[in-house]
Amino acid sequence: MRRRTFVGGGVLLAVSALACVASAAEIPAKVDTPVTLNYYNYNLASAGVGAEATKRLIAEFETAYPNIKVNGVGVSSSEISTRVQADLAAGRGPDVAQMVFSDFDFMVHNLGAVALEDIIPAAELSAHFEGIAPRGLKLGVYDGKTYGLAYTFSTPVLFYNADLFRKAGLDPDHPPKTWADVKTAAKAIVDKTDAEGIATGIFGPSAGDWLFQGVIRSNNGDVLSPDRRTLTFEQAPAVEAVTVLKDLYEAGVYTNLDINAAMDAMAAGTVGMYLQTSAVQGYLLKGAKGNFELRATTMPRFGDKPVRPNNSGSALVIMTHDPVKQRAAWELMKFMTSKHAYTVITSEIGYLPLRTDIVNDPQYLGNWVKDHPLLQPNLEQLDVLEPWEPFPGPNYRQIVKTMMEGAEAAVFGGGDPAAALKEAQSTAQALMPATTN
Incomplete structure (x- = not known):
């Protein structure tokens, strides 16, 4: 191309x-x-x-x-x-x-x-x-x-606190594999311990969009058309994925923390699960040592759809x-x-x-x-890795910012995911190059 x-x-x-x-x-x-x-x-x-x-x-x-x-x-x-x-x-x-x-x-x-x-x-x-x-x-x-x-x-992995799983009546040898499993486990942790259910590195000023892209792809969606001319994050798969995250938040099991605070909370043992790059494992292991058992599993699927992580x-x-x-x-x-x-x-x-x-x-x-x-x-x-898609043109960072702010507003701000992503895509599309070849 x-x-x-x-x-x-x-x-x-x-x-x-x-x-x-x-x-x-x-x-x-x-x-x-x-x-x-x-x-x-x-x-x-x-x-x-x-x-x-x-x-x-x-x-x-x-x-x-x-x-x-x-x-x-x-x-x-x-x-x-x-x-x-x-x-x-x-x-x-x-x-x-x-x-x-x-x-x-x-x-x-x-x-x-x-x-x-x-x-x-x-x-x-x-x-x-x-x-x-x-x-x-x-x-x-x-x-x-x-x-x-x-x-x-790295790829995104789901870190989890095996000790909190046990306290919540969950089996740490069978960690969540789907987002539905994540919700069930997070609710048990919130109900039966003093910890939060799950935090992620998806949102926040320094988060970028790499993890968000992997979540969208795992619901068979994408953020950019194959010819790299048209943004696609307002389409149904992305809306559905954002709706799942919004549901976790509204259920009281997804804590809205920025990357550093979420990482600190996971290292301190006050969050049951944390979806983030494996690059933070050294920091998490240092916090867990002598305090709790830290484990990790693959990023969650959407039902029976195969996980499609990107780097x-x-x-x-x-x-x-x-x-x-x-x-x-x-x-x-x-x-x-x-x-x-x-x-x-x-x-x-x-x-x-x-x-x-x-x-x-x-x-x-x-x-x-x-x-x-x-x-x-x-x-x-x-073995199933897909590439982090860079947006074209000189406004690529503004495009990422617009997309992520729209999704974040839908998840944590009470907005309608479909409306929020449609508005964000309309704004971001105007920032795309007039032509690509």
């Missing part, structure tokens, strides 16, 4: 000029002279294990590649595309960027991200791609070329158009998506190992996985 580029003239001209320079020179086979890479990474902007693990991986890379210095720049996930755009307009920018998948369309078609097939020999690409989960590898493919390698990445997380993207830096950037990307790096990313941060052959290998994750069963729901869902 081809997509039209919409971008400010100054940035477009700069990117086009750089692309011409890159096409006139071949990428070298190795880095023989000192070079410094600017690496924009949102894990570096976080506190705790994400930043620590990333810094250690960078240090290990620099030891292995003494000619390559990595200047790690911490930028929050919600600001990284805006930062890249501003820095490019100012004549500077990242050589490699950790891009959130919702920003991907804009990066590829507006900010000059580099397709790996355009700069890396085919045999070298094929060798590195071997062993990466096919559904994960496809996430970075646009217009038939690979613009990014999935990096820190959260990011991909690594080459932004530089300098051939020497492109080689250095590719070496960094390979290192950060190696068996060793994915072992660190999974065991220390909590993301999926996209090289699934390391899961049972004792040299990598084999022994760790035996002691950490919370990884299993993520691995199960990797």
